[in-house]
Amino acid sequence: MSRGLILCRGCRYQISVTAGTIFHRSRKPLRLWFEAMWHITSQKYGANALGLQRVLGLGSYNTAWRWLHRLRRAMVRPGREKLTGTIEIDETYIGGKKPGKRGRGAENKALVAIAVEDTAHETTKGIGRIRLARIPDASGNSLLPFIQQNVGTGSLVRTDGWTGYAGVTKVGYEHLRVSSKQLIISHLSISLLKRWLLGTYQGAVQAHQLDYYLDEFTFRFNRRTSASRGKLFYRLVQQAVATGPIPGAEIVGGGSLDAMLPLHQGEVGDDLES
Secondary structure: OOOEEEEEEOOOOOEOOOOOOOOOOOOOOOOHHHHHHHHHHHHOOOOOOHHHHHHHOOHHHHHHHHHHHHHHHOOOOOOOOOOOEEEEEEEEEEOOOOOOOOOOOOOEEEEEEEEEEEOOOOOOEEEEEEEEEEEEEOHHHHHHHHHHHHEEEOEEEEEEEOOOHHOOHHHEEEEOOHHHOHHHHHHHHHHHHHHHHHHHHOOOOHHHHHHHHHHHHHHHHHOOOOHHHHHHHHHHHHHHOOOOOOOHHHHHHHOOOHOOOOOOOOOOOOOOOO
């Protein structure tokens, strides 16, 4: 159509080629979106909104900030495969120094669960793919759904002795308890996450919007061995058209912790899966 829409000859319904994607109702040309995606994937440690605004020549910082959050959400591929093999699970608190007790149950900080594939038998470093998610607390009601969503049934789950992991075997996994000091690969991954947040974004990440940054870190970490920046760009484009529209209100308000699934019996190379 003259307005750039596609017309169905049967029902006469008009639709945009960007409908149903993160580009839905964007007033900017797709080429500019592609330039943004290339800039983001070509930066080794990530890109912030101010830098994106400058590179693209955008008149609004807010536009650059919203674009970044939409693209971060697209970094998680819908229906991605679960982790398999030996998986190390741990949690960490993200946030600056604030009043309140330390450790599990700490106040005024965001609790993040992490699952890491142990690939020591495949690589010298022993770290495969990771999964990250913000959870409401460190109870079994939060930790077990996280494991079920991200780890394939029958895998060996390695944790510390925290009581929140007591039901791991009941939901379909082998369970190995070790001391906290033995959770080496999860502690290393957590350290890299915190260093990345501090170095790239100077720690200026709101807790209710942390999910978007976790998505970006997961995307980058799982493709850290890729020698081709172009392949990262291609993957992001591929996933952007498979990700539905994200309302502005959702971006400002952040992700919801209500999306945790109920308990149920469930379900390394150059370019690792997301």
